[in-house]
Amino acid sequence: MSTxxxxxxxxxxxMKTCxxxxxxxxxxxxxxxxxxxLYMMENGGVEQDPEDWWRAMCRATRQVLAVSGISPHQIAGLSFCGQMQGLVLVDxxxxxxxxxxSYMDNRAKAELKExxxxxxxxxxxxxxxxxxxxxxxKAVAASVKDPVWKYKWVARNEPASFEKVYKWLDVKEYLVLKTTxxxxxxxxxxxxxxLYDTRPGRRGFSKKLCAMLGVNPKHLPRVVASTDLVGRVTPQAAAELGLAAGIPVFGGGGDAALIGVGAGAVGEGSTHIYLGTSGWVSTVVRRQRLDTKNMIAxxxxAHPGYFHYFAELETAGKCLEWVRDHLALDEINIYLRDKDGRSLETVNVxxxxxxxxxxxxxxxxxxxxxFTPWLHGNRCPFEDPNARGMFFNISLETGKTELIHAVLEGVCYHLRWQLEAAERKVKAARRIRLVGGGALAPLTCQILADVLGREIxxxxxxxxxxxxxAALVVAVGLGLLPDLTAAGQLVPVKERYLPNPEHKAVYDRYFPIFKSLYYNNRKAFSLLNG
Known part of the structure; x- marks a missing residue:
């Protein structure tokens, strides 16, 4: 019987609903x-309307039930994987x-400095x-994008709103609240x-850190495990979602925790790279490590006793979205035909x-x-909200195809930079799982293998x-799996990409130049964007 x-x-x-x-x-x-x-503001603010998430959840839930033919009463449980380090303040x-x-919001520069x-x-x-x-x-709120500084920004700049705050939630926690x-x-x-104490026997929000950083501990909610049953779908939520009331809802996890689980990269020492709107390099470890110089922690x-040594790139697939909107989509239709005269629109999905x-x-x-992929600043291995993207070394012979190809390579160069920085303290796996929308393109997979010199x-x-x-969280919560480390056996490898030595030699020559572009231009970035 299926569950x-x-x-x-x-x-x-x-929101993807599955x-x-x-x-x-x-x-x-x-x-x-x-x-x-996603509301982008000139002062560095990046915001979203939480009710937009709820409306998306309601519409998509009804869609998947209609397409599948599964009755709402057959749903055994639900859970979430969500973008992290958002700030959702509720009454x-x-x-x-x-x-x-959003996690991308970088306007709290004064709060961080103070x-x-x-x-x-x-x-x-x-x-x-x-x-x-x-x-x-075992971590430090050292980035302008860390949630505590957003919290302090609201307290300083919007006191009337701040007075109404009852709890501080993250993105998926708001949807848990709406559901349960x-x-x-x-x-x-x-x-x-x-603000969380990770020491054995002391797990919980730290009164010391709250006092030190000026956070009201009453604003912080009850902490639960990812696989905990945290509540059940309320009658009101069920009516809006098209579900049955009483369905178990499990805690879920942030994308940094659960995408690795969904990739099958769950054992100690396993490494995955995510290429979605953002990107990261993450290796599973059993004890906490911190590199304040390179902004890696x-x-x-989601699985108790396991940590992810995590290096983040804020704009990865977002760079490809920018390319789509500003280079590929144009009024002159530069890509009308391929070499055989076929319309490219007819041969591509x-x-x-x-x-x-x-x-x-x-x-x-x-x-x-x-190309440098810092379209909205950067966090790791250097923290600089003023950094920006650039195309370097354009000539009269440069065409649009080279520019688009360079964007893919630029994202992969930066992931290599993060991987090398991470390996100063944690050894990454030789075989790396690549997930996210970027993994759908064989070309991207091969470029990443060549740039990293690793099997993908x-x-x-x-x-x-x-x-x-998130589904595997439900499976553990319902007792169908013993724990999340068992997830690996349910997620087999589909394709493998081996590095091409000739291509790697090219990338090895270009990679130091890529890194130098930040160091040679950071003063200019500050003057232009500071």
Whole structure:
């Protein structure tokens, strides 16, 4: 007998809703994608309307049930995988007091400077606060994009809204609240506030860190495990979602924790790379490590006792979206025909396939063009909200195909930079799982293998790994799996890509130039964008 579960992957610009059948394997029965707005502001603000997420969840739930033919009464449980380090402030009735501040929001520069930039310093940060942060949480709120500084920004700039705050939630926790009426936060989300005590026997929000950084501990919700049953679908939520009331709802996890689970990269030492709107390199470890110089930390995972040594790139697939909108989509239809005279629109499923087809013959190195993927600043291995993207070394012979190809390579160069920085403290796997929408393109997979000099593995439906991870959370919560480490056997490898030595030699020559582009231009970035 199959067990039917719903899994929601709440991304930066859209929600993927998946209906799975769980047996001795995990089978996707139906899925639906609903988009929502990302509000980009001139002062560095990036916001979303939490009600947009809920409306997307309601529409997509009804779609997958209609397509699959599964009755709402057959759903055994549901859970979430969500974008992390958002700030959703709600009142006592669960209503948002303002729009959510995204993980990309970087306007709290003054709050970071005031909170960490005074007194005796280590690496530009208050030595006393760094010491206690590392001692208690094994991490430091050192980035302008960390949620605590967004919280402080609202307190300073919007006092009327701040007075209404009852609880501080992250993105998926808001949807848990809408579904169950419960104010909770999973442990990985709690750690991402950088206010969480990770020491054995002391797990929980730290009163010391809250006092040190000026956070009201009453604003912080109850902490639960990812696989905990946190509540059941309320009658009101059931009516809006088209579900049956009483369905179990499990804690779920952030994308940094659950995408690795959905990729099958669950054992100690396993490594995965995610290429979605954002991107990252993550290796599973059993004890916490921290590299403040390169902005890499071991974050709490969905499985107790496991951590993810995690390096983030904020704009990965977002760079390809930019390419789609500003280079590929144009009024002169530069890609009307392929070499055989066929319309490229007729031989490609979508515009991303269209672009991959158009650039497949561009040589490694894009004929000397290098792209930097810092379209909205950067966090790791250097923290600089002022950094921006650029095309370097354009000549009269440079065409649009080289530019698009260079964007793919630029994202892969940066992932290599992160991997090398991470390996100063944690050894990454020789075989790396690549997941996210970027893993759908064989060209991207091969470029990444060549740039890294590592074997790249992909899985079936790599764009759904967050939802797969959420479904596996439900499986553990229902007792169908002993724990999340058993997930690996349900997620087999589909394709493997081996590095081409000739291509790697080209990338090895270009890679130091790529890194130099930041160091040679950071003063200019500050002057232009500071």
């Amino acid at each position: 039917y579960v719903l899994a929601y992957d709440v991304g930066t610009t859209s 209906l799975f059948a769980l047996t001795d394997r995990i089978t996707l029965l139906a899925d639906a994608v609903e988009g929502y707005e 006592a009735n669960g209503a948002p007091v303002r729009r959510s501040m 909170g960490m930039g005074r007194g005796i310093k280590i690496a530009g940060l208050n030595a006393y606060k760094v010491f206690h942060s590392i001692r208690i949480s 009426g419960e104010f909770v936060m999973t442990e990985d989300s709690a750690f991402a506030t950088l 071991a974050i709490i995972g 979508n515009l991303y396939d269209y672009m991959m087809q158009a650039i497949k013959d561009v040589p490694p190195g894009s004929n000397g063009v290098i 593995e992909t899985v079936e439906h790599p764009q759904n790994c967050g939802a797969v991870g």
